[in-house]
Amino acid sequence: MNQHYPVSDEALIKAATRGDRDAAAWLYHRHVDKVHRICYRIVLDPSQVQDCVQEVWLKVFRSLDGFRSGRSFAAWLNTVTANTAIDYYRKYVRQRNLHEAHKGHVEALATDEQADEAHVLEQIQTALEEISVNQRAAFTLRYFEDMPTSEIARTLGCAEGTVRVHIRRALLALRERLAGKLHQ
C-alpha cells in the first residue's frame, strides 16, 4: 500500500524525526482512519475512542526515533494500535462501571430517528462487548481489517494457533449472541 504514495512512509518518518511537522501530519492523515477503526472496534465506547486514538499517536510520535527503517511502518502501527486499544479497554473497564456506561449508550442510540437500525447496531455492539478483549482484537483484525492470521499473531505477540482459537471463539460467541436477537 505504501508504494502507491508519492512519498514513502520511511521518508516521512525521517523528516518527522528531524522535526518536520508537515511530514508528520502527512503520515498521520495517511493512517489515522485505520487507527480509528481498530480502536473503535476494540474499545467500543464511542466516547472513549478519541482518547484511545490520541494515546496511539502519542506513542507513535514518542517512539518514532526508535522505529527501524526497513520494517513496515503500517505493520508496526497496527501493533501499537491493537495493543494500545487492548490496554486502554482494560484500564477503562477497571476504572468505570461498564454497565452504566453501556446503559447510557443504549439510551443515546434509542433516541435516534433510525431506531431499528440503531437497535441492530446496539445488539452487535453488545455482542462484541461480551467477548474477551483479546478475542475481539483478533476478530477485528481478521474480519474487519482483513489481516492474515500470521500478521495478527505478530501484531498481538502470540502464536498463530492462539489467534485462530480467539477468532473461532469470537465467531461462535457472536453467532450465539446475535442469532436470536437480530431476527427479532
Add this chain to the structure above:
Amino acid sequence: MSFEQFKDLFQRAFESEEELQEEYRAFLSMFEQLNRAPVPEMTDDDKATIFNRAWLERPQKVSWISTWMNFFKQPAVAFVLGIVIGCMVMSNAKNKRLDLAQPVSADTLLTIERTNYTQTYKGKMIEEFYPEFENPRIVLEQTEESSPPQRTLYGTLDNGEITVVWNL
C-alpha cells in the same frame, strides 16, 4: 468473510465439506449484520486536535550546545554580553598597556636585530642549523653601500670558554 477464510478456521471441526458449507451459510446472516455496523468517521476538527496534541507532546531532542547557542542568540543577552566584554577590554587596555619592548623568548624561531650597517639573525632556527655551537648568531655586515655583505657566524663552545667566529 469468505468461505475459504471460514474453512481455514473451522476445517477440523467438521467431518465433511457439506457440513462446513452448511455451517458457513448459518454464519452468513451474522456477517451481513456485522457489515451493517460501520465505524462512524472522525471529523476533520477531531483529527486535527488529536494530531496537534500528539505532535506537541512528543519528546524533543535538544542538545546542550544548541540550548546555549539559543540562549546567547537572544537580543537582550547578546546586548548585555557585548557591553560586559567591551568594559573588560577597555579596563584591560587602560590598566595594562601593551609592552612593545618585551624580551625575546627563548622559543622564538628567528629574531632579526638591525642597525645601520648590520643585521643579526638569531633564535631557534639558527640554533637548529648549527647545533654544535652555543648561542649561534649570524651577522650580516655591509661597511659600504657598494661593497658585498659579509656573513659571519658567532658562537661559543665548551660553556662559553671558546668563542667561535666563522666567516660564511
